[in-house]
Amino acid sequence: MAASPHLVVFTGSGISAESGIKTFRASDGLWENHPVEDVATPEAWQRDPQQVLDFYNQRRDQIRRAKPNAAHKALAALEQDGFSVSIITQNIDDLHERAGSRHVLHLHGEILKARSSIDERMRYPLPKGGIELGNVCDKGSQLRPDVVWFGESVPLFAEACDLVSQADFLLVVGTSLAVMPAASLLSYIDYDTPCALVDPEADMLSPPGVLAINTTAGEGVPALVNRWKQQGSLL
Ligand code: APR
Incomplete structure (x- = not known):
């Protein structure tokens, strides 16, 4: 058959x-008023993980409200x-x-999931209330959003x-x-x-x-x- x-x-x-x-291009290279390189690159994560987590926690709310x-x-x-x-x-x-x-x-990737910051194969359900500094994977490394950043x-x-x-x-x-x-x-x-x-x-x-x-x-x-x-x- x-x-x-x-x-x-x-x-x-x-x-x-x-x-x-909003599409990326409609935002003039800014996501919710943040330059992409401040929130969606491995360098941003190294520099200021709290800012990156805050950004994704906010975007998550917006996405949950969308239909x-x-x-x-x-x-x-x-x-x-x-x-x-x-x-x-x-x-x-x-x-x-x-x-x-x-x-x-x-x-x-998926904003509603979390992953280990040292091993992309280690994926986790999102902690309640979003990812916080101190939430770690089974190998003890910080959790991050399960998204592919620019340059990855x-x-x-x-x-x-x-x-x-x-x-x-x-x-x-x-x-x-x-x-x-x-x-x-x-x-x-x-x-x-x-x-x-x-x-x-x-x-x-x-x-x-x-x-x-x-x-x-x-x-x-x-x-x-x-x-x-x-x-x-x-x-
Ligand atoms: N219906 C269909 N297409 C639309 C609509 C609509 N209502 N409104 C806008 N578009 C089109 C635009 O004409 C444009 O071609 O959507 C496209 C959006 O393009 P980008 O903003 O460049 O988004 P995308 O191609 O998804 O970007 C790819 O880049 O932002 C990064 O990693 C991110 O996954 C994303 C990747």
Whole structure:
């Protein structure tokens, strides 16, 4: 029996914009008024771990208040309809999961989890009330947010490349494709696999061979999903 065609979706901060979470570019390189290098680099963690923890504790509250939007929900509904859907997200929020998607790979980690600061494989549930200085892992080192900071390697990159290479359709949503190595994922699709980018700036961002769908995630993703549901296939 033929396996059902596999949709791989690669999302960036644009898919959460309509849930009220600002994209990186819309923030002029500032996150909640902090320069990225003060809060999201290994150097910032060395210099001032309290500032880094405070920043992520605040962002966590904002993310908990946000709700999945029409794009997150449409992707989850497609999976519930029996389509095979894998999501690779650059986002550290949990909006795909809260919408109901079950196969989500977080390339840049998850803000709602903690990890050891000396071993990225040692992951922990978030302590109640957020991470504090003095919360340690089983090896006694300070806990930190389970997110990939600028300048760090991306541990799940190989797994994400594998998924992309197995796609029958690659749908890219709400990403400027500016941050490496995530953006290079697109080069791992099979040469004849269709690929589309849904983004209000898609015509300027789409690499050659990628269909540009110049609209928001909240409009573009449900429209595609409805078409696939009506057709009963991705192609
Ligand atoms: N629907 C879809 N796309 C949108 C919407 C929307 N409503 N609003 C904005 N966008 C698009 C923008 O046009 C832009 O192309 O979302 C994209 C956001 O781009 P970036 O801010 O560069 O975010 P992203 O590509 O996710 O950044 C990648 O960089 O900030 C770091 O590590 C962080 O994971 C992040 C990575």
